[in-house]
Amino acid sequence: MKTKLATQTCIAIPLLLLSSLVAAHTGEGINSGFASGFWHPILGWDHVVAMVAVGLWGAFLGAPAIWLLPVVFPLVMAIGGALGMIGVPLPAVETGIALSGVVLGLLVVFAVRAPLWVAAIIVGVFAIFHGHAHGTEFPTEFNAYGYAVGFVIGTGLMHLIGIAIGFLTRTDIGTYIVRASGAVIAAVGAAFLFGFA
Amino acid sequence: MKMTANLNRAALFGLLTLASFSSHAHSFGAGTDAFQAFVEGARVMLFEPITLFAGLSAGLMITLWRSGGMLVAWPALIVATLVGFLAATLAPEWAKMALIVVGTLTAALAAVLQSHKQAAVMLLVVLTGVLSLFVALEGHAWMELTAAIYVGLILGGQFSVVIGAALAQMLLEKFGTAAWSRIGIRVAASWLAAMQILILAFQFV
Numbered sequence: 001m002k003t004k005l006a007t008q009t010c011i012a013i014p015l016l017l018l019s020s021l022v023a024a025h026t027g028e029g030i031n032s033g034f035a036s037g038f039w040h041p042i043l044g045w046d047h048v049v050a051m052v053a054v055g056l057w058g059a060f061l062g063a064p065a066i067w068l069l070p071v072v073f074p075l076v077m078a079i080g081g082a083l084g085m086i087g088v089p090l091p092a093v094e095t096g097i098a099l100s101g102v103v104l105g106l107l108v109v110f111a112v113r114a115p116l117w118v119a120a121i122i123v124g125v126f127a128i129f130h131g132h133a134h135g136t137e138f139p140t141e142f143n144a145y146g147y148a149v150g151f152v153i154g155t156g157l158m159h160l161i162g163i164a165i166g167f168l169t170r171t172d173i174g175t176y177i178v179r180a181s182g183a184v185i186a187a188v189g190a191a192f193l194f195g196f197a
Numbered sequence: 198m199k200m201t202a203n204l205n206r207a208a209l210f211g212l213l214t215l216a217s218f219s220s221h222a223h224s225f226g227a228g229t230d231a232f233q234a235f236v237e238g239a240r241v242m243l244f245e246p247i248t249l250f251a252g253l254s255a256g257l258m259i260t261l262w263r264s265g266g267m268l269v270a271w272p273a274l275i276v277a278t279l280v281g282f283l284a285a286t287l288a289p290e291w292a293k294m295a296l297i298v299v300g301t302l303t304a305a306l307a308a309v310l311q312s313h314k315q316a317a318v319m320l321l322v323v324l325t326g327v328l329s330l331f332v333a334l335e336g337h338a339w340m341e342l343t344a345a346i347y348v349g350l351i352l353g354g355q356f357s358v359v360i361g362a363a364l365a366q367m368l369l370e371k372f373g374t375a376a377w378s379r380i381g382i383r384v385a386a387s388w389l390a391a392m393q394i395l396i397l398a399f400q401f402v
Contacts, residue, residue: 067380071308071387078391082398135398144402145246148395152388 033146036139038154046097046192047130048158049185053104054123055162056178056185059169060111061119066166068116069123070159074152076124077131081151084135093136094192096129101189108182111175231345238342238349241333242357247293248329249357250393251300255325256361257386258307261379262318264369267362270322271355277323278354281330282347286339288331296328297397304390308383322358329354 041047054073058066083090090096104126107114114122134151138144165181168174190196242248255274259266289295303321306313333350365382372378 064380067377067384071384074387074391075305075308075394078394082394085395085398086401135395138402140402144399145396148392148399149246151395152391155391156384156388 033143034150037147037150041154049188050100051158052162053185056108059166073127076127080128080131081135084132090132098192100126105182105186234345235349238346239353242353252357253361254304256358259362260365262313277326281327285334292331299324301393304386308387
């Protein structure tokens with residue numbers, strides 16, 4: 001027990017020191033860049049609902065989808081972000097984002113059990129729109145590396161929250177709660193789609 | 198078990214070496230120039246996101262390829278970093294871009310594939326080692342820097358890979374029977390791939 005505590009302390013202390021070093025080394029901008037990237041996907045409801053919905057839908061699809069979808073989404077979203085940054089145009093980005101909330105929300109509501117490859121394509125296509133929006137709005141005044149790290153971690157955490165909520169599907173009442181959450185997500189997506197939000 | 202303990206110690210040593218720099222910067226002065234130079238070299242490898250992320254990606258892939266795979270891949274990594282050091286003056290201008298692409302590819306393959314071929318893992322590890330030194334020594338003439346800096350660079354190139362491999366190994370051995378432990382490493386790899394894709398795009402902005 002003492003050994004375990006000592007090991008954890010040994011790991012925690014250098015990590016704490018390391019965190020201040022990272023901030024110190026990279027100079028002005030890393031914190032702002034990280035914060036900007038981290039909060040960017042979290043402060044937009046249209047993004048949040050879609051990312052949480054990915055985790056929720058994965059819960060209905062079960063393994064391996066519950067884990068594969070959160071692997072696919074950041075990868076494809078980063079590709080979309082890269083396209084946005086270098087100025088490759090993508091039509092109807094905002095519509096695509098809003099539609100992702102509606103579609104993913106409805107897939108959760110009806111607990112649709114699509115084949116894995118179909119689910120991956122649906123999630124991947126919507127991830128392109130989300131990534132493109134973030135890439136286009138990339139604030140050039142901030143540290144780019146910090147932004148990239150914060151952006152991916154922020155997005156990933158949203159997925160993990162969705163997956164965590166999705167575990168409620170192991171009980172009957174939890175399943176109803178998750179499906180009701182899907183209805184809320186679809187409604188939020190519809191509000192953005194039809195200009196109410 | 199002994200191998201894991203060694204890997205854990207290596208990861209902790211890497212972290213402690215880095216952590217020591219903060220106190221070192223405030224407490225030491227004359228007479229420690231060689232150590233300062235060593236830490237400066239290691240810092241270049243570990244605090245430059247491009248080299249750090251590529252190294253971590255290689256580390257994750259090594260452990261996903263084979264439990265304890267770091268011990269198998271390490272000789273190739275050492276040779277690769279030495280080759281990168283010796284050939285750094287011949288490094289092409291696109292070495293930085295190439296390292297980002299290799300790092301992205303490594304992380305993406307680690308995230309997406311369920312199993313890995315030894316030849317592919319070794320190739321990616323060697324490319325990571327060589328290109329990391331190319332990038333770290335970009336613009337410097339042959340033996341322009343002090344020997345301690347070169348030692349720091351070469352060891353820093355090992356640390357970034359070892360830390361990734363060791364953390365993954367610790368997760369696998371602690372929660373080995375749980376399916377999510379391996380998946381957790383793949384999710385981390387996907388995050389690293391996403392970050393490197395964005396960093397690649399930044400090069401064109």
